Amino acid sequence: MIDSENLPQPEGEAAVEPKPEPAPAAEAPAPEAKPAAPAGAPQEVEVKFITDAAGFAAALASPMLKVEGPSPARKLTSIYFDTPNGELKKRKMALRLRRSGRAAPVMTLKWPLQTAGNVFSRGEIEIRATKMEPDIGLFDADIGEGLRQIVGEAPLEAKYETRVSRIARLITSGMACIEVAFDEGIIRAGERELPLREVELELKSGPPQDLYDFAATLAENLPLRLDTISKAERATHFSEGTTPRPVKAKPADLPPDANLDEATARIILGAIDHYLVNWASLRASDDPESIHQMRVALRRLRSALGMLKRAIPCPEFEVFREEAKDLASALGPARDSDALRELIEDGPMGHFGDKKDFAPLLDALEERRAAAYADSRALIESPRPSVFVLRLSAFVARRGWRNAVSGPELSRLTEPVAVFAAQALDRVHKRVRKRGKKLVTLPDEQRHQVRIALKNLRYGGEFFAACFNEARDATPFLRAAANLQGLLGAHNDAASADHFLCQSHATEAARAAGVVSGWYARGAIIADENLAREWKRFKKIRPFWK
Numbered sequence: 001m002i003d004s005e006n007l008p009q010p011e012g013e014a015a016v017e018p019k020p021e022p023a024p025a026a027e028a029p030a031p032e033a034k035p036a037a038p039a040g041a042p043q044e045v046e047v048k049f050i051t052d053a054a055g056f057a058a059a060l061a062s063p064m065l066k067v068e069g070p071s072p073a074r075k076l077t078s079i080y081f082d083t084p085n086g087e088l089k090k091r092k093m094a095l096r097l098r099r100s101g102r103a104a105p106v107m108t109l110k111w112p113l114q115t116a117g118n119v120f121s122r123g124e125i126e127i128r129a130t131k132m133e134p135d136i137g138l139f140d141a142d143i144g145e146g147l148r149q150i151v152g153e154a155p156l157e158a159k160y161e162t163r164v165s166r167i168a169r170l171i172t173s174g175m176a177c178i179e180v181a182f183d184e185g186i187i188r189a190g191e192r193e194l195p196l197r198e199v200e201l202e203l204k205s206g207p208p209q210d211l212y213d214f215a216a217t218l219a220e221n222l223p224l225r226l227d228t229i230s231k232a233e234r235a236t237h238f239s240e241g242t243t244p245r246p247v248k249a250k251p252a253d254l255p256p257d258a259n260l261d262e263a264t265a266r267i268i269l270g271a272i273d274h275y276l277v278n279w280a281s282l283r284a285s286d287d288p289e290s291i292h293q294m295r296v297a298l299r300r301l302r303s304a305l306g307m308l309k310r311a312i313p314c315p316e317f318e319v320f321r322e323e324a325k326d327l328a329s330a331l332g333p334a335r336d337s338d339a340l341r342e343l344i345e346d347g348p349m350g351h352f353g354d355k356k357d358f359a360p361l362l363d364a365l366e367e368r369r370a371a372a373y374a375d376s377r378a379l380i381e382s383p384r385p386s387v388f389v390l391r392l393s394a395f396v397a398r399r400g401w402r403n404a405v406s407g408p409e410l411s412r413l414t415e416p417v418a419v420f421a422a423q424a425l426d427r428v429h430k431r432v433r434k435r436g437k438k439l440v441t442l443p444d445e446q447r448h449q450v451r452i453a454l455k456n457l458r459y460g461g462e463f464f465a466a467c468f469n470e471a472r473d474a475t476p477f478l479r480a481a482a483n484l485q486g487l488l489g490a491h492n493d494a495a496s497a498d499h500f501l502c503q504s505h506a507t508e509a510a511r512a513a514g515v516v517s518g519w520y521a522r523g524a525i526i527a528d529e530n531l532a533r534e535w536k537r538f539k540k541i542r543p544f545w546k
Contacts, residue, residue, distance in 0.1 A: 043113065044124045045203040047215040047390070049224035056184060056197045059222050060167070065180055067169045074100050074168070076185075079161045080232050081134045083154035091150065094232040097132045105129045107138060109147070110232075119228055119273040120212075120393065160189040160235040164196060173214035176206030187231065189239030196231070199224055212394035219386040226386035229280050237284075244280035246289035249300060252463045254417060263417035264308055265396050267463050271301035272396075276389055279380050288338035291331055291376060298328040303459040307424045311412060314404035316395060323388050327379070334376045336496055337369035343493060348512075348519040360509040361516070365500065421464035422545045428457045429543055439535050440528055444491050451488040454481050465544065474544040484534050490527035494520040 051059065059065060078098040082088045088095055092112045099105045107129040112122055127138050134156045136147050164185030171178045179202045187194040201218075203211045218224055229237075229244065237243060252270055254263050275297035281290035302321045309317040341362065349358045379385060405413065412420075432453045436442075439450065458481045465474035497520045501513045 043121050045121050045208050045211060047120055047201045047211060048227050049199045049201075049215075049218070050227045051197055051199060051224050053197065055223035056182065056199070059199050059218075059224060060182055062218075062222055064218060064221065065169065065171065067171065071167045071169050073165045076100050076164050076166050076183075077161065078163075078231070079132060079158050080235060081156040082159050083151055083156060085154065087150050087152075087154065089236060093150075094230065095134055095147075095156065096232070097129060097134060099132060105132050107134060109139070109143065110230075118269070119276055120208075160187060160239045162187050162196065162231050162235065170204070171214070174206070174210035176208075176210035176214065177204040178202065178211055178214060179204050187235045187238055189235060192238070194234070194238045196234075198227075198231075207397065209394040209397035212390045212397060216387045216390035216394065219383050219390060224386075225381050226276070226389060227280070228277055243284040243287075246281045246287055246293050247274065247277045248293060249274045249296065249462075252466065254464070254466050256467065258417045258467065259414050260311065260417045260420050261399065261402070261413040263420075263464075263467075264312070264401060264413075265399065267304045267308075268301065268392065268396050271297050271304060272389055272392060274300070282377060282380060286373060288335075288342070291334045291338060291373075295328045295331050295335055298324040299455065300459050300463075302328075303456045304463060306456065307428070307460055308401075310424070310427075311420050312401045312404055314401040316400055316404075320388075320392055320395070327385055327388065330379050331376050334369065334372035336500075337365060337372050339493075340496055340500055341365055341369065343497065343520070344516055347523070348515045352515050357515075358512045361512040364509060368500070416467075417464065418467040418545075421460070421467050425457065425460050425464065425543065425545050428453060428460055432457055433539065436535060440532050444495065447488055447491060451485055451492075454485045454488070457481055458485065461544070468545055477541050477544050480534070480538045480541050484531075484538050487527045487531050487534055490520075490524045494524045 049059075076098055077100075078096050081095045081097070094108075094110045096108045096110075097105050098108065105128075107127050109125045110122055111124075112118070125139065125143055129135060129138060136144050136151070136156075139147065162185060164183040167182040169180045169182075171180050181198075181200040181202070183196065183198045183200065185196050187196055199218075201211060201215055215226075219226065233244070250270060250273070252263070252267050254266060258266070275294055278290045278293045278297070281287050282294070302324050305317040305321045305324075308314075344358065344362065344365070402410070402413065432450065435446070435450045435453055439447070442450070458478055461474055461478050461481070465478075468474075497516055501517055
C-alpha cells in the first residue's frame with residue numbers, strides 16, 4: 001500500500017498528505033546515483049498525462065473521472081532546490097518545498113529506483129518543514145547522511161518554482177484506489193514562464209495493474225498523452241534552455257539468483273522504459289538518436305518475447321510482439337531518412353567535389369525526413385502507443401504469463417534463469433550458423449535473415465550475460481556479432497540509398513545521386529571482402545554461456 005500516512009515523519013509531527021510529482025525521466029548518461037534512502041523507503045506508483053486546454057477540460061468533465069460532491073481547487077506553490085553545480089540533478093533527484101495556503105510547508109525528496117523497469121515508480125520521502133527553505137537535518141539519519149554525501153558543503157539554492165491550481169479526486173477502479181490530480185498552472189524560471197497542464201494518477205492502494213488498466217482506458221477515450229517528464233525536469237530544461245536527450249538501453253540488471261519469472265518481468269519492463277523515455281526527446285528536438293532508440297527498444301522487446309514464448313507458451317506474448325512490430329515499422333521512414341542523410345554526409349559528400357553539388361539531393365531528402373518526423377510525432381500523440389505501454393505494464397504487473405502454464409510446467413518459472421538462457425542462446429546461435437552457411441554468396445534476402453538472427457542473438461546475450469559466471473566475459477562474443485551485423489548491413493545501406501535515389505527526379509541532383517549510388521555499391525563490395533574473415537572469426541569465438 002502506498003499511503004502518505006505511512007511515510008516516515010519526525011517525532012511529534014502530524015502525517016502529511018501532499019501530492020508528489022513523477023520522477024525525472026531517464027536522460028543522458030549521468031553519474032551513478034546512490035540511493036539517498038534505505039531500500040525499504042516508500043515508493044510511489046504514478047502515471048502522468050500531458051494535454052492541451054481542450055483535453056484538460058474534457059478530462060475534468062469526463063464521467064470516468066467524476067466523483068460525488070465538490071472538488072475544490074487548491075493553490076500549490078513549489079520551489080525546487082539544488083547545489084550551484086546541480087549535484088542532485090546529475091543523479092536525477094529532486095528536493096522540493098511545497099506550500100498550500102497557510103498550511104506548513106512540506107519538504108519532499110525524490111530519487112530514481114536502482115533497477116531497470118521502473119518508469120512509473122520512484123522513491124519518495126515527505127516531511128513537514130517550518131519554512132520554505134531546505135533543512136536536510138529534518139530527514140532521518142540515513143537519508144540525511146546520504147544527501148550530505150551528495151551535496152557536501154555546497155549550499156542549496158532555489159532553482160525554479162511551479163505554481164499550479166490542483167483539483168484532486170479519489171477514484172476506484174477494480175481493487176485500486178487512485179488519486180487523480182488535475183494540475184494547471186505555470187513553471188517560473190527567473191522572469192520567464194511556461195504553461196503547465198497535467199493529469200496525474202497516483203496509486204494510493206491496491207494492485208498496480210488496475211492503475212495501468214484504468215490509465216489505458218483513459219488514453220483510449222480522452223485526448224491525454226502519456227509522459228515521463230516530471231515538473232522538476234521540465235522546469236530544469238526550461239530554465240537552462242536545454243531539451244531532453246535520447247536514452248540508450250540499460251542492462252537487464254538480473255541478479256545472479258534470478259528465476260525465469262523475475263527475469264521475464266525485468267526484461268520486458270526494461271524495454272518499456274527504453275521505449276517510453278525517448279518520447280520526450282522526439283517531442284522536443286530532431287535528434288536522430290531518439291527515433292533510433294525507440295526502434296531499438298521495440299526490437300529488443302520483440303526479441304525477448306520471441307525467446308520467452310518457447311518456454312512460456314503465452315498467447316499475449318505474440319500479441320504484444322505484433323503490436324511492437326507495427327509501432328517500429330511506423331517509425332521506419334524517419335529512421336531511414338536519418339540514416340541515409342548521415343551516410344551521405346559522412347561518406348561521399350566529404351570526399352567528392354563541392355558540397356554544393358549535394359544540396360539538391362539533401363534538400364529532397366530533408367523534405368522526406370520532415371514529413372516522416374511529423375508522422376512519428378503524430379504517432380506518439382495518438383492513443384495507440386500509450387495504450388500499448390500501459391496494457392503491457394498491466395500485463396507484467398499481474399504476471400499474466402503465469403496463466404499460460406499449469407501444474408508441473410509452473411516449476412519452470414522458478415528455475416534459475418541461466419538454465420533457460422543457455423538453451424535459448426544455444427538455439428539462436430545454431431540458427432545463425434545454419435542460415436550463414438556460404439554467407440558471402442547468399443542473396444540479399446537470405447543475408448537479411450542472417451542479420452535478423454544475429455540481432456536476436458546479440459540482444460539475448462545482452463539480456464542474459466549477467467546470469468553467468470562473471471569470469472565468462474561476454475564482450476568478445478557480442479562485439480563479434482555486432483561487427484558481423486554491421487557488415488551485413490552494408491547491402492541494406494546500398495538498397496536504401498538506391499530506393500531513395502530512384503524516387504528523386506530533380507535534374508540538378510543527378511550528379512550527386514550517381515556519386516552516392518556508386519559510393520554505396522563500392523561499400524558493399526568492400527564489406528563482402530571483409531565478411532568472410534569476420535564470419536570465420538565469429539564462428540571460432542566460444543559462446544560465453546557454454
